[in-house]
Amino acid sequence: MDRAAQAVMPERLRVGLLVDTLVGGGAERMSLTFAECFRAMGHDAHVILLRDVVEHDTRGVPVHALSDTARLHALRPLNKLMLARRLRQTVRRIEADGKPFDFFISNAEDMDRISAMARLPTVFIRYRNSLLLFLRAKVGNATGVKRYIRAWRWMRKFRRIYGGRHIVAISKAMERELVQDCGIEPASITTIYNPFDFERIRALAQEPAADLPTQPYILYVARMSGRKDQETLIRAYAEARLPHLLVLLGGTTSAKEEAYRKHIETLIAELGLGGRVLMPGFRANPYPWIRHAALFALSSRSEGLPLVLVEALILGTPVVSTDCPTGPGEILAGDLARFLSPVGDVPALAANLRAALAGYPKIDPALLERFRDDYAINRYLAHFRRITGGRDRATRAPAGSMRSR
Incomplete structure (x- = not known):
């Protein structure tokens, strides 16, 4: 292991895993894996869902849902705002015991955006799906000016959501894509492979x-x-x-x-x-x-x-x-x-x-050692320390406060 992967945290941290649901899929299972790994190392991990749909065995991990359907309003912008408010309220309710969250890991595109709208502090976005392939699908068969306008609008949206955020790519190729091909300028970016138990x-x-x-x-x-x-x-x-x-x-x-x-x-x-x-x-x-x-x-x-x-x-x-x-x-x-x-x-x-x-x-x-759970989780913890400069809880703002912008 490298020096970063050998970091030992001097305190018990509280970590939030943000995902749409716990139904099938890699991101859903990985959110539970993260939570279980953090808890096994003595930290306090919670999974927060957009929709209250669970197929997986949560194995004692605390799971909190923002809604039954993730549809609180017919108008999409208002729906996002209302979900962001629910997210902020959920976080504050968990923090009512006096222990603020240290950081969050977002595992879904909707949570990437809603976590920013909720002004959650120190959110690591797992860059897990190719924006370029998504862009190609959205542009489709459009040609000429129409194609240019569609591409420009989507890239502007990507930069607004991911620019200035803390990004953790799940492969080196995805890190290169985000920065070099998409032109996103994150607040920080690194590659950490997914943890496997x-x-x-x-x-x-x-x-x-x-x-x-x-x-x-x-x-x-x-x-x-x-x-x-x-x-x-x-x-x-x-x-x-x-x-x-x-x-x-x-x-x-x-x-x-x-x-x-x-x-x-x-x-x-x-x-x-x-x-x-x-x-x-x-x-x-x-x-x-x-x-x-x-x-x-x-x-x-x-x-x-x-x-x-x-x-x-x-x-x-x-x-x-x-x-x-x-x-x-x-x-x-x-x-x-x-x-x-x-x-x-x-x-x-x-x-x-x-x-x-x-x-x-x-x-x-x-060949498989780089995917071990303790290796990946320790890299996240070391990366958190680098991002926050080793600040303790007393200097970190609670979720939703003006200092968390």
């Missing part, structure tokens, strides 16, 4: 799962969406002509995702893969599925730092992935880099499926 992941992987396939299978764990691009994986699987089953583990959280799921079901039927491709839906504990898989395959078009790739490697499961922006190229390093394929390239992914099942190199434990 190796022992808990391995323990959860030992739990029984009654509906595990009895035949060898290839696994992809992801919400059903075009960005996760299950279609490319299915086409690559069909082209590879493997004896294994293909299991797509993941649910839907919107009408758009449900429509994509139906599209995938149609594709499976068209390719004659009925009974060969299984879609069991969402599982709160996917780790037994990952541990028993012959191969984990990720076909995303974009990621931040895909948690499931690291988790599969922790469990000793071979991995192939698209070399999407960003993250897989930083995870699959050394001998594993040859199992990266271009985004959307069906033949290349099919070739990697066959090659990985034919023979996979030994997974070097040293």
